[in-house]
Amino acid sequence: MRTNVSLLVLYLSFGIWFAQCHTAKEFPSYPPNPTTNPIDSSIEWIKIKESVWIHKSFGSFQGKTYPSNGLVVLTNKGVVVIDTPWTEPQTEELIQSIQTKFQKQIVFVIVTHAHDDRMAGVSSFQKRKIPVYSTQLTAKLAKENGYGIPSPILDIQTRFSLGNGSVEVFYPGPGHSPDNIVVWLPDTHILFGGCLVKALEAEDLGNLKDANVVEWESSVKRVLSRYPDAEVVVPGHGNWGKLDLLRHTIRLLISPNH
Numbered sequence: 001m002r003t004n005v006s007l008l009v010l011y012l013s014f015g016i017w018f019a020q021c022h023t024a025k026e027f028p029s030y031p032p033n034p035t036t037n038p039i040d041s042s043i044e045w046i047k048i049k050e051s052v053w054i055h056k057s058f059g060s061f062q063g064k065t066y067p068s069n070g071l072v073v074l075t076n077k078g079v080v081v082i083d084t085p086w087t088e089p090q091t092e093e094l095i096q097s098i099q100t101k102f103q104k105q106i107v108f109v110i111v112t113h114a115h116d117d118r119m120a121g122v123s124s125f126q127k128r129k130i131p132v133y134s135t136q137l138t139a140k141l142a143k144e145n146g147y148g149i150p151s152p153i154l155d156i157q158t159r160f161s162l163g164n165g166s167v168e169v170f171y172p173g174p175g176h177s178p179d180n181i182v183v184w185l186p187d188t189h190i191l192f193g194g195c196l197v198k199a200l201e202a203e204d205l206g207n208l209k210d211a212n213v214v215e216w217e218s219s220v221k222r223v224l225s226r227y228p229d230a231e232v233v234v235p236g237h238g239n240w241g242k243l244d245l246l247r248h249t250i251r252l253l254i255s256p257n258h
């Protein structure tokens with residue numbers, strides 16, 4: 001009997017330990033709770049592949065601090081940046097870091113919708129004569145919101161080739177915002193979902209000020225059916241993962257109190 005009790009205690013201890021490890025690994029705390037003000041801190045770099053990095057910056061929304069993701073795509077003919085960091089000083093730092101870290105020129109920037117976490121740093125690129133591309137709708141909304149004026153050359157679907165790399169943008173319909181686009185990297189099968197896509201650790205839909213919660217699900221489904229072979233999915237905020245981020249977003253839309 002004593003042996004059975006000991007075994008039971010052992011099993012329980014193991015169970016609790018396993019649950020803690022599992023929770024810590026699968027669902028890191030969100031948003032993070034750093035001791036210094038992260039908005040003033042440096043850009044963080046997360047390498048997905050040799051040629052594709054996440055640039056992560058921090059900003060505040062309704063008094064809370066959140067991380068925000070953009071991408072840096074390296075080719076043998078230069079660099080493509082997807083979305084600016086959340087502030088102008090962070091964007092200045094990003095531009096300098098790209099030069100020192102990779103010794104390559106930034107050829108163009110794509111912004112994925114007209115909110116400050118995507119395009120607060122547009123002028124930092126434009127004053128260096130680096131073009132910033134968007135859809136017509138994003139350019140119109142950006143002008144109305146005072147975020148600068150990107151070049152509205154992107155269509156519902158536009159593909160760029162640059163040296164040994166290519167980048168495709170796709171507008172799936174409204175969701176987080178009326179103008180949100182996603183970016184597909186066909187060479188590495190990486191999908192940048194931007195704010196249309198929520199991270200697995202996100203428990204709600206975030207900023208709904210300009211959202212269309214009726215159309216959002218259909219828009220995510222269009223992305224799912226267009227890029228079924230995506231291996232990595234990067235959300236606008238939080239940890240990157242796989243296609244289950246899109247399914248998680250749909251779950252949040254179907255039952256917002258999930």
Ligand SMILES: [Zn+2]
Nearest residue numbers: 115176177195
């Ligand atoms: Zn947004």
